[in-house]
Amino acid sequence: MVIIAFKEIVDNLRDRQTVFYALLFGPVLLPLLLGGSLAVSFKQLSIDFDEVTELAVAGIERAPSLMTFLAGRNVDAVPAPNDTDTIEAAVRDGDVPIVLQIDADYERALREGRPAGLTIHLDEADKASAKAARRVEALLGVWERTNDQLRLQHRGLDPTVFDSLDIVTNDVSSDGASGQLLASILPFLLIVSMVMGGFYLAVDTTAGERERHSLEPLLGLPVARHHIVLGKFGATLAFVALSGLLCAFSVWALFRFFPADLLGTRLRFDAPTVSAALLLAGPLMPFIAAVLIVISASTRSTKQAQTYLGLLMVVPMAPFFVLQFLDLEPSPWTMPWPMLSQYVLLERSVLGLPVPAWHAALSVGGTALAAALLLWLACTFYRRERILS
C-alpha cells in the first residue's frame, strides 16, 4: 500500500501537468486571480478620504474658501481651462478623471443668498472617474451643509428646524454583503484547489494506467485489490492535502495585503482562522480523494475522465452559489453532508461565528462515512473484470 502510494507520488511529481495543477493552479493562481481581482474591485469601489488627490478646477480663483476647505480634506485643486468643450473632451479622453467647474457668478450668488452654481464633469462609464466624482460630491455635501447652517444662523434661525428627521442607519453586521461573499471564498478556493490538485494524479493512476496498459501486469501481482486501491487513494490524498495546505497558506498570505477596513470588523483571515478552516476542511480531503478515485476507476480513458472534470467542478461550486441565495444555518440536516457542511462551517469560522462541537462532529462523521462508502465502491470497481477493458 505504502509502496504503491510512494511510487505514484514520485511518478506524478515527474509529470509537469499534475504538478502544475497540484502546486500552482489551485494553491497559487486561483487565489491570486480571485482574491486579487476582488481586492482591486473593492479598492475601486471604496473611497479613501485620507488619500491626497488632485482635482482639476475650472475657475479656481472664483471660490478661494471652497479650495481651502477641499485642501483641508486632502484634495488639492489644480487650475483647469475654463471652457466647457475643452473640459468635456479632457474628461472623455481620460486626461483628468473629473473637472469641477465653478460658475462665473458663484461668489456673488453666495453673497446674495442665492444657490451658487457648481458643475462636476465626469465620465460615469469610467470607474476611476465615477469614484472621484463620488468623493467630491460627498465633500461638497459637507461644504453645502456648513454654508446652509451659516446662512440660517445669519438670519436668526435655528438650523435644526430644518432637520425634521434624524435617521440613523445601524448596520450591525459590519461586514455587509461583500463580507458574506469574501467569507465564502475561502471554502470555495480550498475545495476547488483540493479537487484540482488530486484530479490529475487520480486519473493518471487508474484511467491513465489502463491506457498505458500497465494496469494488467499490476493487477496480476500477488497484491490484494483493496491494497492497490488504498495505495492509489493514499497518493491522491497526499496531493489533495498538499494542495489544500498550500492554498490555505496563500489565502492567508494574500489577505495580509488586503485593506483591513474592507474586511469589516468580524471577517478574519488571520493564521488561527485559516488553520481552523483547514482543520474543518480536513475531512473533505479523504472524501475528495475517494471521489476522484471512483471517477477515474469508472471511466475508460483519461479523456473520458477529464470530461468528468467539468461536471465534477460543479459539485464544489454548487454550495458556493446556493449559499449566496439561501442563508443556510447549521442544523442536524445540513451538517452530515460533505461539501455543504464544510461550506457553512468554514464561512462561519471566517465570519467569526461560533462553531458548536457537535456540528463539527456531525460534519466530520458524515464526510468520513461518505468517503468510506466511496472507497468501498472503488474497491468493487477494481475487483470487476471490466476494469481491464
Added chain:
Amino acid sequence: MIVAHALGKSFAAAGGTRGAARVQAVVDVGFEAVDGEITGLLGANGAGKSTTLRMLATLLRPDTGQACIDGHDIVTDVLGARRQLGYMPHEAGIYPRLSARENVHYYARLSGLNGQDAVRRTGELVEQLGMAGFADRRTAGFSQGQKTKVALARALVHAPRTLMLDEPTNGLDVMATRGLREVLHSLAARGHCVLFSSHVMQEVAVLCDRVAIIADGRIAMDDTLPRLLARTGQPSLEDAFVVALGHDVSTGAAGAAGACT
C-alpha cells in the same frame, strides 16, 4: 507447472444490449505446461490465446473449468497462484516516467521483497537481461526491444517458477528476438515452466518443446513438437497446424496460413 482443464469464458458483446448473445471467447481449453520446458500456445488472431492467458493469470474468472499454477487453484487461491506466476501481457505496459530500474524495483517491492532484496534482485536482472546500458534512463522513448526486456525483468522479479508471456516477440527485431529466445531457453534449462502464446509458426517451431494449438476457443491438438508432426503426418509445423485445424493442407493452407503468418 500449469494444468488447465476445460476452461471456458464468454463476454458480453461490445455495444450489445442486455440479453444479447454473448461472445464465447474460450469454449474448452485444457492442456499442461510442465517445468523445464517451453510450451507454445499457438493460434490465429482471435483464437482465444489472450483470454486463456488472462484466466491463468487470475485476471479473468473462468465461467467453466479449472486450472492450477503449481498446485494453486486460479479461482480459490488467487494470491497463491500469482506468487508462483510471472506474467508478461501483450503490451509491455511499463511506466514511462520511471527508469527501467525503478520499474523493476517497484514490482519487486510489490511482490513482497524487502528494500535490500529488491535492490539486489533488480541488479541481478539488469545484469542477466543485458539492461545495464539503459537501466537508469526513464523508459519513455525506449525501443520495443528495451521495453520488452524491462517488462520481462518485471515478470521475473519475484523469481516465479512459472512464466507466462503473451506474444512477447511482437515488434522485436531479429537480434532482440534471438536475445529473448536465449533468455527463455536458459530459464527452462533451470527448471522453470515457460508458457508463451504466439501466432508466428517459425517462432514456436524454434523455441518450443511442446505446442498446444488453439482454434475457436478450443485446444485442437496438444503434444511435443516431434509427436505433433508425427500425428499429423506433416513435415512442418505450419502444415501440422493446418491439419490440426481440420483443413486439407493442399486447399486450406493458403487461407489458414494467411491468418497465421
